[in-house]
Amino acid sequence: MRLALVVGNTATAGIAGISAAGASPALSRHTPAADxxxxxxxxxxxxxxxxxxxTGCPTPAILTRAVRDLVGFDLVVLDAGLAAPTSAPTVxxxxxxGGDVRDPEPVPDATATFEAAREFGRALGRSRPDEExxxxxxxxxxxxxxxxxxxxxxxxxxxxxxxxxxPTERKRSAVREGLSASGLDEGGAAGxxxxxxxxxxxxxxxxxxxxxxxxxxxxxxxTLAGGTQMVAVAALLxxxxxxxxxxxxxxxxxxxxxxxxxxxxxxxxxxxMTVTDPGFDGVEHxxxxxxxxxxxxxxxxxxxxxxxxxxxxxxxxxxHAAIDSAYAEVCGGP
Amino acid sequence: MRLALVVGNTATAGIAGISAAGASPALSRHTPAADxxxxxxxxxxxxxxxxxxxTGCPTPAILTRAVRDLVGFDLVVLDAGLAAPTSAPTVxxxxxxGGDVRDPEPVPDATATFEAAREFGRALGRSRPDEExxxxxxxxxxxxxxxxxxxxxxxxxxxxxxxxxxPTERKRSAVREGLSASGLDEGGAAGxxxxxxxxxxxxxxxxxxxxxxxxxxxxxxxTLAGGTQMVAVAALLxxxxxxxxxxxxxxxxxxxxxxxxxxxxxxxxxxxMTVTDPGFDGVEHxxxxxxxxxxxxxxxxxxxxxxxxxxxxxxxxxxHAAIDSAYAEVCGGP
Numbered sequence: 001m002r003l004a005l006v007v008g009n010t011a012t013a014g015i016a017g018i019s020a021a022g023a024s025p026a027l028s029r030h031t032p033a034a035d036x037x038x039x040x041x042x043x044x045x046x047x048x049x050x051x052x053x054x055t056g057c058p059t060p061a062i063l064t065r066a067v068r069d070l071v072g073f074d075l076v077v078l079d080a081g082l083a084a085p086t087s088a089p090t091v092x093x094x095x096x097x098g099g100d101v102r103d104p105e106p107v108p109d110a111t112a113t114f115e116a117a118r119e120f121g122r123a124l125g126r127s128r129p130d131e132e133x134x135x136x137x138x139x140x141x142x143x144x145x146x147x148x149x150x151x152x153x154x155x156x157x158x159x160x161x162x163x164x165x166x167p168t169e170r171k172r173s174a175v176r177e178g179l180s181a182s183g184l185d186e187g188g189a190a191g192x193x194x195x196x197x198x199x200x201x202x203x204x205x206x207x208x209x210x211x212x213x214x215x216x217x218x219x220x221x222x223t224l225a226g227g228t229q230m231v232a233v234a235a236l237l238x239x240x241x242x243x244x245x246x247x248x249x250x251x252x253x254x255x256x257x258x259x260x261x262x263x264x265x266x267x268x269x270x271x272x273m274t275v276t277d278p279g280f281d282g283v284e285h286x287x288x289x290x291x292x293x294x295x296x297x298x299x300x301x302x303x304x305x306x307x308x309x310x311x312x313x314x315x316x317x318x319x320h321a322a323i324d325s326a327y328a329e330v331c332g333g334p
Numbered sequence: 335m336r337l338a339l340v341v342g343n344t345a346t347a348g349i350a351g352i353s354a355a356g357a358s359p360a361l362s363r364h365t366p367a368a369d370x371x372x373x374x375x376x377x378x379x380x381x382x383x384x385x386x387x388x389t390g391c392p393t394p395a396i397l398t399r400a401v402r403d404l405v406g407f408d409l410v411v412l413d414a415g416l417a418a419p420t421s422a423p424t425v426x427x428x429x430x431x432g433g434d435v436r437d438p439e440p441v442p443d444a445t446a447t448f449e450a451a452r453e454f455g456r457a458l459g460r461s462r463p464d465e466e467x468x469x470x471x472x473x474x475x476x477x478x479x480x481x482x483x484x485x486x487x488x489x490x491x492x493x494x495x496x497x498x499x500x501p502t503e504r505k506r507s508a509v510r511e512g513l514s515a516s517g518l519d520e521g522g523a524a525g526x527x528x529x530x531x532x533x534x535x536x537x538x539x540x541x542x543x544x545x546x547x548x549x550x551x552x553x554x555x556x557t558l559a560g561g562t563q564m565v566a567v568a569a570l571l572x573x574x575x576x577x578x579x580x581x582x583x584x585x586x587x588x589x590x591x592x593x594x595x596x597x598x599x600x601x602x603x604x605x606x607m608t609v610t611d612p613g614f615d616g617v618e619h620x621x622x623x624x625x626x627x628x629x630x631x632x633x634x635x636x637x638x639x640x641x642x643x644x645x646x647x648x649x650x651x652x653x654h655a656a657i658d659s660a661y662a663e664v665c666g667g668p
Contacts, residue, residue: 043462046454076374087454087457090424090425091423092426123380124379124421128376
């Protein structure tokens with residue numbers, strides 16, 4: 001079992017009120033770099049901050065790391081276009097940080113990043129055909145670009161948010177502006193997924209879609225570990241003619257989001273869906289209580305990691321203890 | 335426990351008859367890239383060949399991976415200057431492949447690579463002060479550059495070889511030529527370790543010395559996992575005034591090499607030394623028998639990995655079974 005974590009940035013995160021993946025847009029620049037370090041090392045190493053939401057909800061990376069401590073899995077981080085350096089070891093896809101979704105062409109190198117990731121996925125899948133590959137992401141602002149890509153493809157699904165109150169209208173407005181700037185109608189990029197990402201996406205969508213495409217072509221079992229951003233990745237694959245079996249593993253927090261109809265998306269895109277509830281209701285812990293309130297919800301492969309813990313037979317008590325330890329390790333200081 | 339594997343290339347490997355870390359100089363270009371993939375994934379992924387010596391002895395990376403399968407340890411690969419791409423995730427130190435030791439300045443960016451590695455080592459050591467850090471290397475031609483650095487520092491120790499018959503005279507001749515081209519007498523870079531690497535070393539020596547220096551400064555327990563190349567790294571640290579405790583963990587194959595007096599080096603450089611014998615004598619297996627004949631001997635952190643297996647209480651039978659499996663996985667093909 002291996003988590004391939006695709007990380008990068010998009011200037012879309014700078015739109016006011018759109019993302020909680022960082023205490024501020026200036027700090028969210030460091031979020032994917034820090035998330036990669038937390039899953040790789042159990043601590044931030046070079047990143048200057050531990051990512052928290054504006055209300056203090058800690059990054060899902062801590063929970064994913066907790067599952068790694070608990071049941072063990074391998075990790076490979078793919079840099080699809082980081083804006084800040086990370087001390088985590090990465091496979092460099094050659095991409096650059098994405099522009100604002102409202103611009104005409106926020107991801108000019110979408111095709112190159114896709115192809116580098118596909119080549120890596122194919123090689124990894126070929127060399128490890130027995131292995132299940134979880135594909136996760138960290139990119140602040142990523143649900144807005146996911147919405148942009150879904151609309152460009154003509155897919156009707158809604159997206160989730162790392163904020164407890166989903167700023168749906170702000171996202172829709174940004175996507176409308178982006179479609180207009182790109183000269184695209186809704187569905188204008190149906191069947192041309194690289195075009196959809198180039199015009200309306202972010203580098204991480206390119207990397208994740210390329211990775212999943214290559215690994216699936218090599219016969220690997222691919223699980224998209226995440227919520228509505230991974231629905232967008234699945235849509236990119238289906239619009240590219242990929243017919244391989246695909247799984248989606250996400251958290252109950254995404255599944256319970258108003259406006260998100262995961263069963264409909266899974267049905268339309270032929271995804272085998274797993275939703276895991278880590279049992280945080282009523283738990284008095286700064287991280288778990290914040291997730292129970294609907295903050296963060298998903299990201300950094302969390303849904304896939306939780307499904308893995310579940311399959312490994314880890315008890316809820318053991319999971320909570322691991323999260324408590326990982327949280328203390330990341331946030332406690334030495 | 336974490337193995338930090340510093341990888342890179344030097345044109346020194348192109349000197350005829352000097353290295354067995356690849357079937358030919360053209361293929362040895364891919365050796366460190368492939369070694370990193372083998373330890374990271376248990377297979378080559380992007381690298382075009384599994385590294386073998388001209389006589390077919392497989393790379394020590396397979397043995398190090400076997401220990402990883404057996405007892406488990408974390409891995410971080412540092413790219414100090416690879417000449418061929420790797421699909422392993424890496425921390426990029428910003429270095430470039432080194433030139434020929436016979437040139438006046440084979441590692442012009444020695445100081446920058448050292449500083450990037452020191453910064454990473456300090457951050458890693460600070461964030462994980464409880465962790466033992468093994469520092470290993472893969473750089474074909476690396477014992478010749480190690481000899482060059484030792485002589486530039488004025489240290490008298492001999493070096494080992496990945497060939498069963500150490501081409502000692504060829505190495506000495508290359509080093510003499512390099513010292514002359516660099517305008518250095520033996521000992522001419524005593525107390526100026528960056529100068530010694532810049533004039534006579536390779537990028538991996540820079541990266542390993544920087545990493546060990548930074549990690550030790552942050553209070554981490556540092557074990558140099560390797561043979562005479564790691565003696566050169568230790569010498570670089572001592573000539574830099576680093577007084578922290580340092581361990582050296584290597585194989586009996588290096589310790590038994592004529593002309594290599596490890597106890598004398600360990601004594602002079604104040605190293606706590608561990609030598610491990612994996613019990614390959616009389617074993618009928620293509621990898622283990624080749625090591626028993628004195629080929630390869632060390633590399634890719636092998637001595638440190640074997641010490642780890644020993645400390646974890648792994649039996650010789652379990653170790654041999656793990657090596658057999660890892661070998662089949664790497665060399666068997668799907």
